[in-house]
Amino acid sequence: xxxxxxxxxxxxxxxxxxxxxxxxxxxxxxxxxxxxxxxxxxxxxxxxxxxxxxxxxxxxxxxxxxxxxxxxxxxxxxxxxxxxxxxxxxxxxxxxxxxxxxxxxxxxxxxxxxxxxxxxxxxxxxxxxxxxxxxxxxxxxxxxxxxxxxxxxxxxxxxxxxxxxxxxxxxxxxxxxxxxxxxxxxxxxxxxxxxxxxxxxxxxxxxxxxxxxxxxxxxxxxxxxxxxxxxxxxxxxxxxxxxxxxxxxxxxxxxxxxxxxxxxxxxxxxxxxxxxxxxxxxxxxxxxxxxxxxxxxxxxxxxxxxxxxxxxxxxxxxxxxxxxxxxxxxxxxxxxxxxxxxxxxxxxxxxxxxxxxxxxxxxxxxxxxxxxxxxxxxxxxxxxxxxxxxxxxxxxxxxxxxxxxxxxxxxxxxxxxxxxxxxxxxxxxxxxxxxxxxxxxxxxxxxxxxxxxxxxxxxxxxxxxxxxxxxxxxxxxxxxxxxxxxxxxxxxxxxxxxxxxxxxxxxxxxxxxxxxxxxxxxxxxxxxxxxxxxxxxxxxxxxxxxxxxxxxxxxxxxxxxxxxxxxxxxxxxxxxxxxxxxxxxxxxxxxxxxxxxxxxxxxxxxxxxxxxxxxxxxxxxxxxxxxxxxxxxxxxxxxxxxxxxxxxxxxxxxxxxxxxxxxxxxxxxxxxxxxxxxxxxxxxxxxxxxxxxxxxxxxxxxxxxxxxxxxxxx
Amino acid sequence: xxxxxxxxxxxxxxxxxxxxxxxxxxxxxxxxxxxxxxxxxxxxxxxxxxxxxxxxxxxxxxxxxxxxxxxxxxxxxxxxxxxxxxxxxxxxxxxxxxxxxxxxxxxxxxxxxxxxxxxxxxxxxxxxxxxxxxxxxxxxxxxxxxxxxxxxxxx
Numbered sequence: 001x002x003x004x005x006x007x008x009x010x011x012x013x014x015x016x017x018x019x020x021x022x023x024x025x026x027x028x029x030x031x032x033x034x035x036x037x038x039x040x041x042x043x044x045x046x047x048x049x050x051x052x053x054x055x056x057x058x059x060x061x062x063x064x065x066x067x068x069x070x071x072x073x074x075x076x077x078x079x080x081x082x083x084x085x086x087x088x089x090x091x092x093x094x095x096x097x098x099x100x101x102x103x104x105x106x107x108x109x110x111x112x113x114x115x116x117x118x119x120x121x122x123x124x125x126x127x128x129x130x131x132x133x134x135x136x137x138x139x140x141x142x143x144x145x146x147x148x149x150x151x152x153x154x155x156x157x158x159x160x161x162x163x164x165x166x167x168x169x170x171x172x173x174x175x176x177x178x179x180x181x182x183x184x185x186x187x188x189x190x191x192x193x194x195x196x197x198x199x200x201x202x203x204x205x206x207x208x209x210x211x212x213x214x215x216x217x218x219x220x221x222x223x224x225x226x227x228x229x230x231x232x233x234x235x236x237x238x239x240x241x242x243x244x245x246x247x248x249x250x251x252x253x254x255x256x257x258x259x260x261x262x263x264x265x266x267x268x269x270x271x272x273x274x275x276x277x278x279x280x281x282x283x284x285x286x287x288x289x290x291x292x293x294x295x296x297x298x299x300x301x302x303x304x305x306x307x308x309x310x311x312x313x314x315x316x317x318x319x320x321x322x323x324x325x326x327x328x329x330x331x332x333x334x335x336x337x338x339x340x341x342x343x344x345x346x347x348x349x350x351x352x353x354x355x356x357x358x359x360x361x362x363x364x365x366x367x368x369x370x371x372x373x374x375x376x377x378x379x380x381x382x383x384x385x386x387x388x389x390x391x392x393x394x395x396x397x398x399x400x401x402x403x404x405x406x407x408x409x410x411x412x413x414x415x416x417x418x419x420x421x422x423x424x425x426x427x428x429x430x431x432x433x434x435x436x437x438x439x440x441x442x443x444x445x446x447x448x449x450x451x452x453x454x455x456x457x458x459x460x461x462x463x464x465x466x467x468x469x470x471x472x473x474x475x476x477x478x479x480x481x482x483x484x485x486x487x488x489x490x491x492x493x494x495x496x497x498x499x500x501x502x503x504x505x506x507x508x509x510x511x512x513x514x515x516x517x518x519x520x521x522x523x524x525x526x527x528x529x530x531x532x533x534x535x536x537x538x539x540x541x542x543x544x545x546x547x548x549x550x551x552x553x554x555x556x557x558x559x560x561x562x563x564x565x566x567x568x569x570x571x572x573x574x575x576x577x578x579x580x581x582x583x584x585x586x587x588x589x590x591x592x593x594x595x596x597x598x599x600x601x602x603x604x605x606x607x608x609x610x611x612x613x614x615x616x617x618x619x620x621x622x623x624x625x626x627x628x629x630x631x632x633x634x635x636x637x638x639x640x641x642x643x644x645x646x647x648x649x650x651x652x653x654x655x656x657x658x659x660x661x662x663x664x665x666x667x668x669x670x671x672x673x674x675x676x677x678x679x680x681x682x683x684x685x686x687x688x689x690x691x692x693x694x695x696x697x698x699x700x701x702x703x704x705x706x707x708x709x710x711x712x713x714x
Numbered sequence: 715x716x717x718x719x720x721x722x723x724x725x726x727x728x729x730x731x732x733x734x735x736x737x738x739x740x741x742x743x744x745x746x747x748x749x750x751x752x753x754x755x756x757x758x759x760x761x762x763x764x765x766x767x768x769x770x771x772x773x774x775x776x777x778x779x780x781x782x783x784x785x786x787x788x789x790x791x792x793x794x795x796x797x798x799x800x801x802x803x804x805x806x807x808x809x810x811x812x813x814x815x816x817x818x819x820x821x822x823x824x825x826x827x828x829x830x831x832x833x834x835x836x837x838x839x840x841x842x843x844x845x846x847x848x849x850x851x852x853x854x855x856x857x858x859x860x861x862x863x864x865x866x867x868x869x
Contacts, residue, residue: 061811062811063809063810063811063812063848064810065810196804196805196807197807197809199809199812200803200804200807200808200809200812201804202812203809203812203815204800204803204804204808204809204815204819205747205787205788205791205800206745206746206747206748206786206787206788206816207747207788208812209746210749210813212746212749212750213746215744215746221741246730263741264729264733264737264738264741264742265737265740265741265750266729266730266733266734266737266738266741269753336847337811337813337847338749338751338757338759338811338813338814338845338846338847338848339749339751339811339813340750340751385811385812386811387749387811387812387813388811388813388847388848389811390847416750418753419751419752419753419754419757615807619807619810619850619853622849622850622852622853623810623848623849623850624849625849626846626848626849626851627847627848627849648752648753648754648756649752649754649756649757649845650754650756654845654847655849655851656841656842656843656844656845656851657837657838657841657842657844657846657851657854657855658838658839658841658842660849660851660852662852663852
């Protein structure tokens with residue numbers, strides 16, 4: 001299928017026009033998922049006889065603003081008031097609602113705008129052309145004398161007007177035009193303007209519905225507890241004591257978990273405490289983080305799969321005037337979305353209804369079909385707004401667990417993870433161990449760069465076809481394609497999985513977050529080694545990369561780069577090229593004598609090409625910065641005796657308002673292809689922070705989180 | 715039976731008296747605007763007001779609310795401070811995922827009801843108990859100032 005897009009128009013049930021359109025899809029992945037399937041339209045726009053426009057969102061809203069920016073693309077070309085576009089969550093279907101850049105129904109990877117910028121505009125423009133044609137036929141005039149504006153077709157010479165609603169039945173019978181012209185960016189009325197979010201009203205008055213807000217007649221509540229050790233088994237529960245708690249109706253035993261079912265969550269929680277489950281700790285009973293890091297360190301001594309090989313880095317390092325080495329470590333991280341994991345299931349012999357907030361409705365449906373033996377039509381996923389995703393809801397483990405429980409329960413049941421359970425049974429951002437070496441000349445300029453990345457492959461578990469020549473593109477993201485102009489570069493990757501039972505998964509910024517920390521820390525070390533300014537050192541190596549240089553220089557200028565600061569304060573800079581965007585940040589920190597690190601300011605410059613909703617871009621930068629600072633300063637999941645040590649926000653600290661720096665975001669305006677903005681803000685801020693700590697204290701943080709490492713020894 | 719007065723409506727609910735208000739509101743009264751976040755008074759997602767005081771409903775037993783006025787996100791817009799706070803939240807596009815915002819708005823409304831012109835330090839101390847994983851803190855600060863009519867200082 002070579003056509004860039006494909007449209008169908010049919011009469012909608014109850015009248016009106018239903019426009020189905022296909023978003024272009026990454027061929028190789030699409031083929032794997034849907035090899036026997038014809039190309040099908042995969043997003044839907046409905047206009048009814050009242051003129052109401054409804055858009056079935058291929059992506060889910062999890063805070064990133066997609067429920068505003070995607071309708072803006074359609075409304076711009078359709079010539080309707082975007083504030084009046086009704087939005088529906090899409091039902092599960094990996095073919096119909098495939099993300100164009102991923103090939104499945106998936107919200108993630110900062111792909112929404114990148115994947116839909118052209119096709120959604122084409123859809124809007126096509127619908128507009130058909131409505132104008134219908135009006136022109138009705139009036140028996142030349143369509144070129146008619147124009148569409150604000151949901152109405154106007155015949156300018158006669159002043160006649162018809163609303164879209166009056167035209168939809170006629171439009172539905174028209175052939176779909178092969179080609180429609182899209183607006184020139186200079187003519188945009190909506191795209192590029194800061195537009196208010198369409199999803200906020202319910203989010204300020206309590207009426208917005210997240211998965212956890214599902215309420216059904218006769219619904220029970222269940223609290224789940226999985227084996228506290230990875231790979232452990234349930235041995236016993238005191239069912240009598242659990243059932244003695246008022247409101248508790250049932251104890252559900254699974255191999256590696258137990259759930260207490262009750263008439264409200266508190267009873268279920270009390271019931272779980274009374275049940276006092278006993279566990280067989282299993283094969284990981286003695287496991288600790290130290291063992292996992294030792295495995296990674298050993299694995300990193302052997303060569304890995306080659307991700308990049310320019311020149312001869314080994315020889316150039318051996319022959320260089322000096323050699324610089326560093327090892328960086330980045331910990332396991334939990335997601336800790338504000339909405340704890342939860343899933344509501346109503347299972348009968350013939351059906352399974354699921355109410356959940358998920359980034360992957362289609363894959364979740366497939367997993368439930370496999371688990372239950374039910375058909376696609378029998379497994380219905382009712383998606384919801386997500387109370388935070390950050391990658392956690394790119395997994396269906398919670399839904400599978402809820403179905404395992406619900407199949408033993410009569411009637412609907414809401415399964416809730418306590419915060420402790422959510423943190424201790426997450427699918428963690430993998431621990432990564434990066435070994436870097438550089439050869440530098442007498443002036444300190446890098447002549448060779450060698451980078452070995454060792455860690456778990458999420459791709460190998462999640463979607464093996466993405467592996468390329470034995471290399472996981474996520475594992476080497478921002479590392480293999482690091483932007484600095486050095487003649488000899490060698491980057492390789494060693495796959496090293498943690499012990500079974502610990503599953504690694506996507507976390508905001510994915511590979512770019514890990515790679516950017518290693519690369520931007522090391523280039524900062526090279527600048528220090530050369531006794532050069534970190535900004536000037538980078539700029540000199542970014543010879544041809546004008547967009548990268550521009551964001552760095554602007555961020556530096558905004559921050560007052562180079563102006564002296566009092567003792568104990570410093571500025572650090574970092575560059576992140578990822579998801580099609582260029583971002584530079586300067587972090588300013590103040591480090592107290594006791595080692596407490598206070599980030600006071602962050603200046604962020606974004607060049608993400610065409611801007612759809614500039615206010616959303618700013619919001620995502622603010623968001624990514626706070627998320628990244630939380631992790632860099634405090635975030636780590638550690639394991640002792642086979643179990644996660646952290647339990648709740650007391651020991652899995654995240655930034656609070658009083659700890660949040662002032663953030664200034666500047667946007668670079670141009671007409672480059674639109675880039676993603678949900679993730680790179682997080683990726684950029686971690687090395688900018690640790691580089692600032694170095695500037696303030698001369699302490700180089702090579703292992704995250706910063707924790708108490710900035711403390712100066714007494 | 716426990717007699718509660720929630721958003722001006724008295725009613726009886728059949729739960730043990732040590733049941734946290736959070737679960738009574740969400741699971742028994744089906745008022746889901748108040749959110750579960752941590753269950754330990756650490757994140758503020760469950761913040762409600764009892765006699766106008768911001769209170770973590772996840773660690774407050776229903777018995778503590780007997781004879782008092784419980785106000786939740788569903789009714790905060792009917793108070794002068796709550797109405798201003800909601801309007802400022804919308805004007806500055808504060809919410810992202812939105813899950814923590816009920817609690818943020820309940821804390822901010824209580825702050826403004828008690829302190830018409832809060833300083834940055836006042837905002838810090840009133841809002842430090844409310845976590846937002848989307849990092850909407852800069853906008854929360856700006857929105858509180860907007861609602862209070864206090865000028866925002868530039869970064």
